[in-house]
Amino acid sequence: MPDGCGDLRKTFGSEGVFHYIYAVFHSPTYRSRYAEFLKIDFPRLPLTRDVALFRSLCALGKELVALHLMEHLPKLEIRYPEAGDNTVDTVRYSEPANGAPGRVWIN
Numbered sequence: 229m230p231d232g233c234g235d236l237r238k239t240f241g242s243e244g245v246f247h248y249i250y251a252v253f254h255s256p257t258y259r260s261r262y263a264e265f266l267k268i269d270f271p272r273l274p275l276t277r278d279v280a281l282f283r284s285l286c287a288l289g290k291e292l293v294a295l296h297l298m299e300h301l302p303k304l305e306i307r308y309p310e311a312g313d314n315t316v317d318t319v320r321y322s323e324p325a326n327g328a329p330g331r332v333w334i335n
Contacts, residue, residue, distance in 0.1 A: 240286075247289030248282060249273060254292055 234240035252258055253271055262271070276282055294300045316334050324330040 240282075244286045247286045247293060249289070250293055251285040251289030254289075 234244050252273060258274075259266070265272070276285075291300075318334075320333045322331050322333065
């Protein structure tokens, strides 16, 4: 077992705790519930006795850390409806209208 890691069954390590903290602090519910308090003081970490919840938040935090560090990027399917030379000269945005979503136009 690498240093700082646990199996999240019988043991946990500093990385697991870090992932739990990362998940909690990035939670929209946590941020909205403690918004006023976060403006004036350091964040406080709510702890849980629920082992399943702790494991779940560790997994989510680990995934979020990997995304923020760009270790695992999601596959994106990007389609361009017009042919071109892939050079961006101008960018403009059209607001959503008549049920159609907004669009970003390149060139």
